Amino acid sequence: MSFLGIDLGTGSLKLAIIDDEGREQCSTSIAYAIDTPHPGWAEIDPLIWWRALCEAAARFPDAQRSAVRAIGFSGQMHGVVLSDAHGNAVRPAMLWPDTRALSLLDAWPAPQPNPVAPGMAGPLLRWVALHEPQSILAARWAMQPKDWVRLKLGGAIASDPSDACATALAEPSGAWDRALLDRLGLPGEWFAPLAPSYAAGGTLSDEAAQALGLPAGVLLATGAGDTPCAALGSGLTGDGDALLTTGTGGQILVLATDEPDAVPGLHRYRAATDHWYRMAAMQNVGVALEAVRGWLSYEWQHAYRDAFESDVSPGLTFLPYLTGERTPWLNPAARGGWLGLALGTSRGAMMRAAFEGVAFSLRAGLDSIRQSGARVSALRLAGGGSVDPRWRQLLANALQVELHAVDCPNAAARGAALLGGIAAGHWHAGDLAALAPAATRVAGPQGDAQLAARYARFIDLYGRVEPWFAQLSR
Structure with missing residues (x-):
């Protein structure tokens, strides 16, 4: 029995498989480039993430893939993927280094419960609403990057508090700020219901299982942002x-x-x-x-x-x-x-x-x-x-x-895999301290x-x- 962690980073996608005692068995990564079609923009076609995921999974031995019982997700925070009802992106994903919404931060006057940066989902979506009405009309969901990957694998439409609270559209607790969404003119139905990071979030579809070489029906955890996943994995x-x-x-x-x-x-x-x-x-x-x-x-x-x-x-x-x-x-x-x-x-x-x-x-x-x-x-x-x-x-x-x-060279991916194990019932929160990796004083x-x-x-x-x-x- 093993658990797979998917870490969707800004410049690369990393995979790690851990065994039933939390030890990493194998890992791999695929790098990709951010697109900058205009100064200050940072975008990527989400299908690049999908192709990187398929390529990375193919590098694992068949025996390792067949033993996977749950998958957890870690993802770069702040950015946003606008998709239609089927999860197809209606425009390139917008990422945290993007500064095109710099002049729009007046919608978040000080003081704010958390600092607001132009590359967060809130300012980016405000920019889209002002400049790309066709994207607004075509969109059904505004998802965090890791939530788009989970949906692509057949999982549920959901987000988690660790990702939602970093969008500049939610309370520090992660709950969506409906009054703010209304004030910005962003449809509240765009934003997925919240679930704990370690909650079950659907199962791997037959189509995705075939693409990744994994067993169909594998449990998918909701997942978390990459920073909290790295903390957990570390x-x-x-x-x-x-x-x-x-x-x-x-x-x-x-x-x-x-x-x-x-x-x-x-x-x-x-x-x-x-x-x-x-x-x-x-x-x-x-x-x-x-x-x-x-x-x-x-x-x-x-x-x-x-x-x-x-x-x-x-x-x-x-x-x-x-x-x-x-x-x-x-x-x-x-x-x-x-x-x-x-x-x-x-x-x-x-x-x-x-x-x-x-x-x-x-x-x-x-x-x-x-x-x-x-x-x-x-x-x-x-x-x-x-x-x-x-x-x-x-x-x-x-x-x-x-x-x-x-x-632990792949802390975020390991943290994601641990969330998969908790979602599957193999571990509980009280087990995490005992699963902590060793740490060596280096300086x-x-x-x-x-x-x-x-x-x-x-x-x-x-x-x-x-x-x-x-x-x-x-």
């Missing part, structure tokens, strides 16, 4: 447990038994289980590092080598805000770049400054969490962008925390005073250039 089960994920973006979250207080710049969302979590969400981690690597014409191994073996250029600062920023600045107009370049500045120094800039942006988010009252001295570490030991040490020094690498803060001084300059520099960003956005 072993966060109790109040105060904390996690750092580094992928395209970065998140630092701290689990809470009760609903956290509202704090400007921080999110307070529902977890995949019955917990809450407070979260700092930083948009520019892997996306910024990948952009810099490309600009400097590096292969990744050489980028790490030159960045961490070259002398640090103390006067060079990189602001990584290529797609705006959420925590702590709440500034979608923020932009990035180097300051302090000289004729003799090397590629390695520029790459090192980029790594430090990303680490400093994560530190600014963690500082917000600490200022909210949470004590964070250690973080579990997950995400494909956090493997190199030199990068881990820089993160530990910048964040002033111990880092404990989770023995601790070394008291780097020079790095601390560069962080202080980074914060000062952002404050000085922020007014300029506002002028650029006009």
Whole structure:
């Protein structure tokens, strides 16, 4: 008996199969590209997700696929798929890095229970309502990405609180804000009924089973957003447990038994289980590092080598805000770049400054969490962008925390698979602590005073250039 987790990410789809004791048996992933037909847009044809899912499943041995008894879902948060009654997308899916709705955020005046970004479903759907009446007429459902995948597999029309609460269209609890939907002119019937992330959400259809090589009738769990799934898969089960994920973006979250207080710049969302979590969400981690690597014409191994073996250029600062920023600045107009370049500045120094800039942006988010009252001295570490030991040490020094690498390379997919096992009745919520993967201390803060001084300059520099960003956005 085994359970399959599907993690629908921004740049790739990952699959993981775990056994009846929660141990990963096999995994695979398929990468894909975001489409940017206009500046600031971020879209993808959902059928690309479907083809990636079929291709990824085909890589598993037949014996592994035939043993699957339930499937759970993890999905990139905030974006939206508009579909007809049969689940066919009426336009490309709109994703969280999309900034086309930047000028429409006046519909969410401060204060809000959670920060609102232009790439959330609410602003994006408001944009569609104003600019694409044909899409509005053709649409029956406005779904979160993982909910579209579940429907494609034959599952129920449903969403869960962990995803719904991050749309800017729901209460922090996840319940749809019907008054807000009416005020925005969005049909309330577009939004699926809510179910717990671990609830059964239909069964695998014959057609989908054939496409994936899985047994027909396999139970489908409702699923959750990728961040709460990563927390679950990484072993966060109790109040105060904390996690750092580094992928395209970065998140630092701290689990809470009760609903956290509202704090400007921080999110307070529902977890995949019955917990809450407070979260700092930083948009520019892997996306910024990948952009810099490309600009400097590096292969990744050489980028790490030159960045961490070259002398640090103390006067060079990189602001990584290529797609705006959420925590702590709440500034979608923020932009990035180097300051302090000289004729003799090397590629390695520029790459090192980029790594430090990303680490400093994560530190600014963690500082917000600490200022909210949470004590964070250690973080579990997950995400494909956090493997190199030199990068881990820089993160530990910048964040002033111990880092404990989770023995689970596919945390979100594993969390999704665990939800499948709970939906099937194999596990219960009380079993999750015992299923937590091992974590190894991989780095601790070394008291780097020079790095601390560069962080202080980074914060000062952002404050000085922020007014300029506002002028650029006009």
